[in-house]
Amino acid sequence: MGEGVLMLHDLFINVTILISFLLIIGQIFKNNSFDHRQALKVQFLLGIAFGLLGIILMMFTIRITDNIIIDLRNISIICAGILGGPISAVFATILIAFFRLIYFGINTASIIAHFVALIIGLGTAYIATMKLSRRNKFIFMFLFSMLISSTALRYLIENKNGLEETVFFYWAVYILGIVLGYYTTKYIISANSNYKNMLYYRMMADNLSDTILTYKAGGKIIFVSPQVEQLSGYTQEELVGTSFYKYIYHEDIESLKKAFLNNVKTKDISTQVFRIKCKDDKYVWVELSMKVMRSNDNSIEQIICVIRDISARKEIENELRISNARFKAIFDNAGLGIVVRDNNEKIIEANTAYFHMLGYSKDEINHLSGINRFKGDEEIVDIFNKLYNDECTLCKSENCYIGKNNERICAEVTSTLIPGTEHDPIFMINIINDITERKRMEKKLKESEERFRVAFDSAVIGMCLAHINGKFFRANQALCDLLGYSQDELLNINFEQITHYDDKEKEIALVEKLLSGEIPHFILEKRYIHKNGKIIWAILGISIVYDAGNKPLYLVGQIQDITLRKFAEHELLKAKDKAEKLATVDFLTGTLNRRAFEERFNVEFSRAEREKLNMSIILADIDFFKKVNDTYGHQVGDIALQKFAQCIVNMCRPYDFVGRHGGEEFVICLPEVTSEQAIMIAERMRKAVENLHINFQNNQEKINITASFGVSSYKKVNGENINNLILRADRAMYKAKNKGRNRVCTEEDD
Structure with missing residues (x-):
């Protein structure tokens, strides 16, 4: 007895967990369609949710005997396959299978349960892809999982005497869980569909130009669409919960209630026109279509109304029903053509503006009484029939008249019916506005727009x-x-x-x-x-x-x-830069050519002279360069010149500059450098050249060169000039040559 109570207790907990979790999942994923069209992310999330459900069900097992426990984890896999599809089923299966090993440890039962879950999950995923109804998928998944689970139970239960009882209990519990799971998922799918339909209808209500209003039989408003604020000035929040009749003009309440009672009897949709009170205490005319909604017991549940603002129409109708005196005054003095016709469409009266529009004089008007219509009035019969049959209360049309002189006149005609005498109960009034000029302007505008379109698009x-x-x-x-x-x-x-x-x-x-x-x-x-x-x-x-x-x-x-x-401008600038560079740079050594050096040297000399700054120059000449040319050829000589020039340039500061003075002779300008500093710089250059190795013949041969350097510095005395500065450097260089080459000399050296 105690075991039975305990089993029922465990079963109740499992069923509660199963149904609660399914309902929670349904609420969380209410915006998603439970079919193959849902996003991959949603399928994974559903797989995780049902995996967690299976894990919880494993933790809250149903104890059949002291040695035998079962759970409903396989039902979570089936629900995952039904609601989430194959991916959800597989993902839930993986979580459940591996949790079984981790939580219960690695043993025979855990391993078998692990593989049973995987087999059921894969089978469920396969069935989920089949083109079957949800009910049939549920049945196939249930039978497949029962077959696999029962086979595993027979293998695990050592006491064969208790096997049948265990399998019976397992089947009973499993069938109960499957039935509850099926109807719960069916409810979730139905609720999901209803929720989406509700959102759809709510969206329709929110986007209609008319106002949708729902109220109880007693008049309490339970819903109103956002358009009500534009209609009445009240917000949704201000209206919901209040009485609908509170906002109806007091003279219209009784007629509206009678219409409501008539609608209750006939069960048809009825339409009423009445006035409602706005927030600013003004009243607007509206047209209301009403439908009574009943509950299952035929009691009135709510009334759904579609409300349309017809204030403009009512104003026109009221204007058309003004007194005869006022109508006559307007008729006679109106700038628009006005025609009154009887129920045979015969012209009874027409104002002067109408006949003038057609080109007639006042005298001719007197001879035209009793005429039926002019050219352009052919649609009058159709318009009269529409008005007479209440197809419209105010008809507008555009007619083309032919005047007395056969000129074409475009007119906008507004027609309506008014009550007449006992003899002629109905009259039709045509108000005719000459829009010939407007049409001409519209045509010009259209032509202009077409020209613009063609010019724009082409x-x-x-x-x-x-x-x-x-x-x-x-x-x-x-x-x-x-x-x-x-x-x-x-x-x-x-x-x-x-x-x-x-x-x-x-x-x-x-x-x-x-x-x-x-x-x-x-x-x-x-x-x-x-x-x-x-x-x-x-x-x-x-x-x-x-x-x-x-x-x-x-x-x-x-x-x-x-x-x-x-691109062409860029290429031109590049070509210009290249040309300028070719004009100023020695093509072989990359140093300034003599002309460019002298131009820049003149600038630096003027600056030194003007600002009383130090400045020095170095004149360098490669020793025995003719011997290099004669021994190794001019190609090697060119290489030697290039290497020598590069070595000199590398020893200079950014604002120093080097020029080829002629042949193997180079001149270096050192702005703001004293004589002593220039000698030190020249000595560093000499050593660098002495250590320079010039390779040729694919680096198989090499030569070494030396150079003689002459240094001179700007003297801050009258009569100092560029030529003297270069001449002193030249003398110093030749003094270095005469002293044995490969050395630095100044003019003052002995």
Whole structure:
């Protein structure tokens, strides 16, 4: 007895966990459709949720005997396959199978349970992919899992005498769990569908132009759509919970209640026109369509209403029902043509404006009484029938009349019926507005717009229209081709997204000036970023279009591709730089040529003379260079000159400069350097040259060279000039030659 109570207790806990967890999962994933269309992320999350359910069910087992316990973890795998599909089933299976090994330890039972879960999970996943109804999938999954589980139980239970009893209990518990799981998942799927339908209908209610209102039989408002604020000035929150009749004009309440009672009897949708009170204490006319919703016991549950604002229509109707005196005054003095017809469409009366519009004089009007219609009135019969049959209360049409002189007159005709006398119970009034000029202007506007469209779409340069915030709302094909975007893609971005980072600030500043009225338009060279990432140079012209109130409407942009021109300009600059370099640089050694050196030397000498600064020069000549040419050839000699020049340049400061003075002779200018410093620099150069190895013949042979250096410095005395400075350096260099070469000398040396 005690074991039975304990088993029922465990079973109750498992069933409670199963149903509660399923309901929680249904609530969490209520926005998702439980089918193969759901996102992969959702399937994984469902797999995790059902894996956790299986783990919890394993922890709260059902004890059948002291030695035998079972759980409903396999049901969580089946539910995962039903609600989440194959991926959810597999993922839940993996979590359950490996948790079985970790939590209960590695033993025979755990290993068998591990593989049983994996087999059931894979089978469930396969069945989930089959084109079956959910019920049939549930049955197949249940039978498959029972077959695998029962086989495992027979293997695990050592006491064969208790086998049948155990299998019986297992089947009973499992069937109970499956039935509950099936109906719970069925409920979840149904609730999910209902929830989505509710969202759909709520979305429809929120986006209708009419107001949707629902109230109880006693008048308490339980729902109202957002459009009510535009209609009455009240918000949803202010209306919900209050009485519907509170906002109805007191004279209309009784008629509305009668309509409600009639609707209850007939069960049809009824329509009523009445007035409602707005928040500002004004009343507006509305048209209400009403439907009574009943519960299962046929009691009234709620009334659903669709409310439409018809204030404009009522105003027109009221205006048309003014007194005869006022109508006559308006009729006689109106600038619009007015025609009154009887129920046979015969003209009873027409005002002067009507006949003048058609080209008749006052005298001719007197002879035209009793005429049925003029050319252009052919639709009068159809309009009268529509008005008479209540298909409309106010009909508008556009007619084309032919005047007395056969001129074409376009008119906008507003027609309505008014009550007449006992003899003629109905009259039709036509109010005719001559719109010939407007039509002419509309035609011109249409032609202008067509010309603009053709020019815009066919332009060879990119053209666009953009909102004030920079977002495109129209672009021609040339711009799409230029930037690599389709029109749909281009209309979803603004100009900043396709503008090069370095050009954004300048363009934004110009747009701000344009919008503030500081400038009427601007032209800018800028870079665009093509869809594939390449840079496109373009000339951008922007102007602004204003409305009648001088308020900016939108921006007009013209974009011309100048990438090739920019490339050509760049190549021209490169060629110019190259030409200038060739004109100033010695082509063999890369140092300044003699002319360029002298120009720069003149500048430095003038600065030293003007600012009383120190300055020195070094004249260097390669020793026995003729012997190098004669022995190894001029090609090796050229290599020696290049290596020597590079060695000298490397020893210089950034603001020193080296020139080829002639042949193997080089001159180095050292601004702001004293004689002693220049001698030290020359000595470092001499040693560097002495240690220089010149390789040739593919590095198989090498030679060493030396050089003689002459140093002279600027003397801050009258009569000092460039020639004297160079001449002293030249003498010092030849003094170094005469003393045995490979040395540094000044003119003052003995």
